[in-house]
Amino acid sequence: MLNKKSKSIIALLLVALMCFAAVGCGSPASKEPAEASDGTAAPASGLRPEGVPKDFPNKEIEWIYAFGPGSPMDAYFRILADKIQKTEGWKHGFVVTYKEGASGRIGWNAFAQAKPDGYTLGFAPSAMLISAVSEDVSYGADKMSYIINTMSDPGAIGVAAGSQYKSLKDLVEAAKANPGKVTVGVTSTIGQEGLTVKLIEKASGAKFNMVAFDGEAEIFAAVIGKHLDAFCLNISDATTFIEEKQVEILATGDDERSQFLPDVPTYKESGYDVTQLNMRGIGGPAGIPEPIRQYLENCFIAAANDPEVKAKAAEMKIPVDTLTGAELQTMFTSIADTYKKLYEEDPWN
Known part of the structure; x- marks a missing residue:
């Protein structure tokens, strides 16, 4: 629940964060994890599962936000992304791309149609399920990979x-x-x-x-x-x-x-x-390899639980509600089913 002071804090935070083309740009890389016999990275910590390529990420990960800058979600994602890059010691971080228009549909279609390699993620709110039920779109409850829910x-x-x-x-x-x-x-x-x-x-x-x-x-x-x-x-x-x-x-x-x-x-x-x-999740195109999807989930959850991040979120009065990808998928499936039933009884377009 955001008051005027909280919105001012978010605005100032975004000014600072947006000074960088990439979130967390310039953080030193940590020692690379050992290579397993199959050419993937052996687990170096509790966050990186077996099966994740040793060089992941070897380029910036794009985050597609379907609306304009300045929202609590925009600010909170940047905080999480910066913490992940610093904690994991990645050479490459996250880049935020704003794809506004059509009440979110342009951005949602963009990330749903991206290559499912873990290098494109997007803002996935529960509101996207309304148009997914009533229109022929590329996104929907069964057309994405779920990473985490950030706030509700x-x-x-x-x-x-x-x-x-x-x-x-x-x-x-x-x-x-x-x-x-x-x-x-x-x-x-x-x-x-x-x-x-x-x-x-x-x-x-x-x-x-x-x-x-x-x-x-x-x-x-x-x-x-x-x-x-x-x-x-x-x-x-x-x-x-x-x-x-x-x-x-x-x-x-x-x-x-x-x-x-x-x-x-x-x-x-x-x-x-x-x-x-109104759930605000992080998702990606359907078919992201499970080790990479799990690694991204682990990273975001660890960042959300970091004391420094939690303190910033509390200061901004962000309604944090961290859920795993599986939990988010269950919630989205239930919400979509409710909308489908309502649409069958009383279509709205």
Whole structure:
């Protein structure tokens, strides 16, 4: 959950990190691991499994980010990548490539279509599964190699401070009594937020009037100005407005309560079996050799658990949620199945 101070810290950090063409450029290389009889590298530590080529990486690893610079994910990846290169003593590090456009599709297609050799990775958020279900694209839950999940930002349904709605149940019951009259602001009716509202409608029998805006700022302005009854966004989007006591969160979308809002119930605790969790993973094209995929997973997890990295993440209030590639794959498969079922019942394009 990011406030103004946290966003300033991220901005300053990115300025420093982006002074380098490659992340962690210039770090001294450590002693090369011994060569095994098959020409691959024998395991020199707990991080490098057997079967990884002795010279991996022998060039820079490209990280494709499907949006512009300056986000918490952008900053956190650079911190992890810099730590990995220094810890492993790689001669080559990571290079960040921004491929914006088409709501993420350009970047997601780019890394999904890359050569599966471990030298191209990409930003893989759970939101990519929405278009993967409804469109003919090269990415999807079964079309990628999973490295790790870095963070998870729960959804949030909230209202203006002092609203007549004191709980999610109050809001839902009003929408049931007055179909189409209770307004909810989202950034897209066919994005994660809009589909969350649809799932709550199906779980409750309510009918909301969803109103799509170009960005979160416009939604909050409308809610605070009493032009909208409620909003459905992510917790991190609402941080400043919560701290300034302009909005109140009625419920959050993870299976457990948010560490930042421990007194606020989840959607499930409120009576609706719906999950809204914006997971931000690291993936690659399907078919990355398992030793290399495992090595990359090991490196990212070790970096995420480094005390220095954890301290930086805490300072920036990044909602760190480190999961293995297998755990991320299980989560993405479950989310994709939910979207497939919803799309079959109520197609959105």
